Amino acid sequence: MNIIQLAWRNIVKNPLNLLLSIILFGLGVGLISFLLLFNVQLKEKFDKNLAGIDLVIGAKGSPLQMILCSMYHIDNPTGNLPIKNVTPLLRETHPLIKKAIPLSLGDNYKSYRIVGTNHDLVTLYGGKLSVGNLWTKDYEVTIGKAVADDTGLKVGDEFVSSHGFVEDDDLAHDHVGFTVKGILEGTGSVLDQLILTNTATIWNVHEHQAEMADTSDHPDSDHEDQHIPDNSGHLHDNSNIDLLNHADKEITSVLIQYKNRTNFQALNFGRNINENTEMQAASPAIEINRLYNMIGVGTDALRSLAILIAVVSALSIFISLYKSMKERKYELALIRVMGASRTKVFSLIVLEGLILAFIGFLTGTILCHLGMEIISTYLKADFRYSFTGWRFLPEEWVVLVVSLLLGFIAAIIPAIQAAGTDINKTLSVK
Amino acid sequence: MISTHNLKYKYPGGSDIVLPDILCNPLDILLVLGSSGVGKTTLLHLLGGLLATQLGTVMINNTEISKLSGSRLDTFRGRNIGIVFQQNHFIEALTVLENVIVAQSLAGNKTDRTAAQNLLERLNIGHKANSYIRDISQGEKQRVAIARALINQPKLILADEPTSALDDQNCKEVLLLLQEQAKAAGSALVIVTHDTRLKDVISNRVILQ
Incomplete structure (x- = not known):
């Protein structure tokens, strides 16, 4: 029973909180990754078809x-x-x-x-x-x-x-x-x-x-x-x-x-x-650039929305962790009594934030690629252009790192609070 | 073995609490009696390393815990002191058995599922090992708390008002249980309470005033 397992058990104890955090986080990440994937493939299609035509x-x-x-x-x-x-x-x-x-x-x-x-x-x-x-x-x-x-x-x-x-x-x-x-x-x-x-x-x-x-x-x-x-x-x-x-x-x-x-x-x-x-x-290059810029307004708006969702989801992780800190006050004091150091308690809460963010990221990534695959059939029917969802971009690693960072930021305040728990005071209250 | 010398504690804005020296050898039981507000909990927390000493010393098995700090104190406490509280709290997300096992791992010991299960059997709650804490009765919770305090075979078991909420019958049972288990683990047992029923059973006692 290490602290990763403990963090995991604490997360699954609240399935509704878990679901809310993951859906929000997944939507944000999914939308951002989708835009990345779509833009890259669209640009490649356009560039490939430029074929050196001046x-x-x-x-x-x-x-x-x-x-x-x-x-x-x-x-x-x-x-x-x-x-x-x-x-x-x-x-x-x-x-x-x-x-x-x-x-x-x-x-x-x-x-x-x-x-x-x-x-x-x-x-x-x-x-x-x-x-x-x-x-x-x-x-x-x-x-x-x-x-x-x-x-x-x-x-x-x-x-x-x-x-x-x-x-x-x-x-x-x-x-x-x-x-x-x-x-x-x-x-x-x-x-x-x-x-x-x-x-x-x-x-x-x-x-x-x-x-x-x-x-x-x-x-x-x-x-x-x-x-x-x-x-x-x-x-x-x-x-x-x-x-x-x-x-x-x-x-x-x-x-x-x-x-x-x-x-x-x-x-x-x-x-x-x-x-x-x-x-x-x-000139195809100029016109296609113009088109990118026009599409760009739309993608920018969508991307802002995606970032907003991601931030709100980080906030929801923060709120659920913060709330659970109040509920788990005695538990945390108890963990300290049983020999956990302040650092360990801090890590426990940070881990909970990171795990939530990671699951959110996974959900979002699955949503993104599945969505792309589904949408690609429509795109194919309408434009005869084949997109694929089974393509993974190096940028998705960046999305992962940013996701984990968001999870960390969401957890840091509750974690500091948890690490600072005064065992004596908490346990003296009868 | 535990001994204290010249312990004195002062809360911010409060007056000095002077605590008597105590001594409790392995396999011994010491009863610390006192009415509310005389510093029972303070003493217990000082003994358990939950509160840093200000004046005086606390020795547990030749280690002066007042000299330990930070994570070293946490580890020492986890490994050498088992505490049973009056109001026992558990990790709600874990089962009965896991609540015992987690005490092993947090103390930095190897987790031993069989040992934990055996201990629960000894306390007659083996059949509840896979239940969640919210699904067991108050009396069962107390037994889980005892199992948790004992699993690391601590040098010292501290019990804070373990019987005050219980009727005579249960009071006897819990006391017997504590005595037996402390003996089995070779620990010193210190019971801090205002429950005067206990002084008829335990002769070795200190009274706080």
């Missing part, structure tokens, strides 16, 4: 929306970009640009986006083929790992897309079938969530739809998608040269990688586009 060019509108749409595939496009406006950028001879990757959006399959692009996009995110090949012809697609896992599509399967970004049977492009040519390995980036094809396929799908809309007399004016008929009959390949041959068509945006991002011309490149053209250029 600039995104699209139609004028909200730059953040354009970035979210073109790089993270969670928002709608700002509009379309006529190819003739971006032809200089798409040429390989451009002095500043190392890579220009066109993106065309507008369709989905089971809410996974179909992206018309070239093979550079796969390289950009470090994607590798797991099965099959990359797309080569129109209506051939290569799909990300998450798409394959979730929809069960296999190489050789055919599917029909749906217009827009949300699955909707009424908007299905009934006559157009895609064929899966390959499946990519998982990268942890947004690539996992995409269905990739060539740009021309996106044009074709929407031409087809435009024709259908004409014949059935259903104007489809609320969509800002490509409705320009294709008047060329030849095959499309995946090069930007193919796009240059169709200067009258439109794409959604272009992802740009500079040759040298510290070049001062490169620094002014985006501004020139914004000031002198109909297009909009935005």
Whole structure:
């Protein structure tokens, strides 16, 4: 029966006090750890998807929306970009640009986006083929790992897309079938969530739809998608040269990688586009920082709340220990009579505070990771982003230390009081 | 063995309490009698090392406890002195048996569950070993307190008014129990009380005035 056991027995003697302290402490710790875990994973997702892209060019509108749409595939496009406006950028001879990757959006399959692009996009995110090949012809697609896992599509399967970004049977492009040519390995980036094809396929799908809309007399004016008929009959390949041959068509945006991002011309490149053209250029790093700052206000508020809860819980530990000091006055004197030194009595009470804080920390940590795991399924359903609760951060050690510190602070006054018990006076009272 | 010499104590704002010298050898029983307010509790606390001596000496087995301080006094008390109070308090969170065991561990001794259980059996409360203190009767509590005071086989057992709240029958029983157990442990037994019933049974006595 050492003092740790004794402290433990004293704690479990008051199950209601224990429950209150642990729930409060657990909520505080849980919320703080959750915010840590969420922020770290969100930042990693965003950073991973930056993939060395220096600039995104699209139609004028909200730059953040354009970035979210073109790089993270969670928002709608700002509009379309006529190819003739971006032809200089798409040429390989451009002095500043190392890579220009066109993106065309507008369709989905089971809410996974179909992206018309070239093979550079796969390289950009470090994607590798797991099965099959990359797309080569129109209506051939290569799909990300998450798409394959979730929809069960296999190489050789055919599917029909749906217009827009949300699955909707009424908007299905009934006559157009895609064929899966390959499946990519998982990268942890947004690539996992995409269905990739060539740009021309996106044009074709929407031409087809435009024709259908004409014949059935259903104007489809609320969509800002490509409705320009294709008047060329030849095959499309995946090069930007193919796009240059169709200067009258439109794409959604272009992802740009500079040759040298510290070049001062490169620094002014985006501004020139914004000031002198109909297009909009935005730096992902800057926009994502802006987004962090916006989210930051929310997380700051939540974090303050979490800290408040943690402090209140420390206060509840203090009050319950302080109260029990009064009730256990004789017990403590008795412990002294039985040979415990003042230091031992002090340690006993401090231990009780520490044990409460530690259990609170454990509860909070379990809550945090379990909560994250549960929420991640919703996040996955809504944003196609996979978060996980089974990840532990080094910062959680800091949370542990701070928790124990709070427990110690809560216990120190009752502990000093207990250590100072005057045995003679306490036991003389009859 | 315990002996005192020239003990005198003064509470802040109070008058001097002059205490008679006492001597009690192992296996002996000493009765300290006195009515309320003459310093019985003060003497008991001085003997038990619960109160620091101001003047005079208290010797327990060749150790002058007035010279011990802090945690050394705490340890000495835990190991060598068993105290039975009139109003006995226990650690409510622990069972009867654990309350006895905790006395061993707080004194810095090895815990011996069997010894504690045996002692409880000897005091006829073995069947209550796993009950909580709140669930046992007053008389049983007194026995647990005696077991707790005896478990470390102390050199000295101090009993503070162990019988004053009891009827004649129980008074006799408790006294017998204390005597037996002190003998079994080879301890000196000092009973401090105002209960005059005891002076008929114990011849060796000091009267406080």
